[in-house]
Amino acid sequence: MTRVSNKVIGRLGLYRRLLADLAAEGMEFVFSHELAKRATVTAAQVRRDIMSIGYVGNPAKGYDVAALSASIAQLLDAPEGQNVVLVGIGNLGRALLAYFSDRRMALRIIAAFDTDESKVNRVLHGFRCYHMRMLDKIAREHSVDVGIIAVPAHQAQAAAERMMETGIRGILNFAPTRLVVPHGVYVEDINMSVSLERVAFMARASATKAELRL
Amino acid sequence: MTRVSNKVIGRLGLYRRLLADLAAEGMEFVFSHELAKRATVTAAQVRRDIMSIGYVGNPAKGYDVAALSASIAQLLDAPEGQNVVLVGIGNLGRALLAYFSDRRMALRIIAAFDTDESKVNRVLHGFRCYHMRMLDKIAREHSVDVGIIAVPAHQAQAAAERMMETGIRGILNFAPTRLVVPHGVYVEDINMSVSLERVAFMARASATKAELRL
DNA sequence: TAGATTGTTAATCGATTAACAATC
């Protein structure tokens, strides 16, 4: 396994999407600067990222779109696919189900969970909704190792612990709170309030001609 | 204006939330390591961030919760407040309206917009919904300088351009596409698919004992 | 071949870490 940081992983995921677009346009080869422009990174960054996964390009043609895409997929995607559960069927949880329903990814959300009886035992955007008490059974049955948390902040830690009990090792956390997890469990936070605040600050800083760091 | 990076701004926003929690618990002073533990950063990082905004602590007591909170607010919040618009009243847009409706922030969403006639001219989660053709008029009336994009990828660039025409300088972009913007406009992307992929990879890497970089 | 791009190596830059003096 190549030693690549989570930042590199994110950029590779981005490149793959761009490559898919290029393939759809019928393009067979692409240069690093073309990819860089669409990804808003430097061409050197693109080359370094690609080199880090051991793929090599052709100085005359650039990178083979299909082959590079396959090479990235080999690193990013589990051969057998990976299963995901979502906890929290509120406004955000339902939106996430819709968002992930029409993406063709190697990741499959297999079910959604909530503690609210009125929200469970139905199908939303094609996903079955269960009560939290079913989480352990269903997650183990499907060897789930990724969980999405979309519950209020005060319920997030409990949700994370229920997930980890089932063997989940990766959590995408939308709750505005930091989760306490043991070593070996990876948590990525999406704190939309903090992001919005940051954008607001930078917009203001831009207006007042302060230093911008993009 | 202190020269602080967007990463520092994000962490300061996080500290402020934690400080609000501490204040609610009746705590008057806090040490850097206590704040660090709750924010999942190092104590040195917390001290550096706080120093960067010119606030000073007390070696015996730590940092004054209320005073530090006020100091952060002075940097992050515009004295007159800042107005925000949201474009895209789909599943995600509606969830975002709900998400931001119950936050007490210095940022106010003043309205939501969409090009779909069937989605406009109503009130959702307390926010008025208008057709996109009203964006310019309403955004200018309220001196909006922050926009949230929650439309499909192929409509995102157009939405961004409509926003920038009204004078918006900061965009929080949920569409999985890179926006082309002139210098001086700050864009922050929240690409949930890329985030989920990254979590999935790290979960798998963790399982196979590969290097983790948290 | 000429020219642009690729992969590689060295130099620079920034941020984090460590060590230490100052403070209550």
Add this chain to the structure above:
DNA sequence: TAGATTGTTAATCGATTAACAATC
């Protein structure tokens, strides 16, 4: 005072940038 923490400075680490040789 003693002890823990703060603010400051120096050292380390990593990542980005720049320069250059290799390739088609």
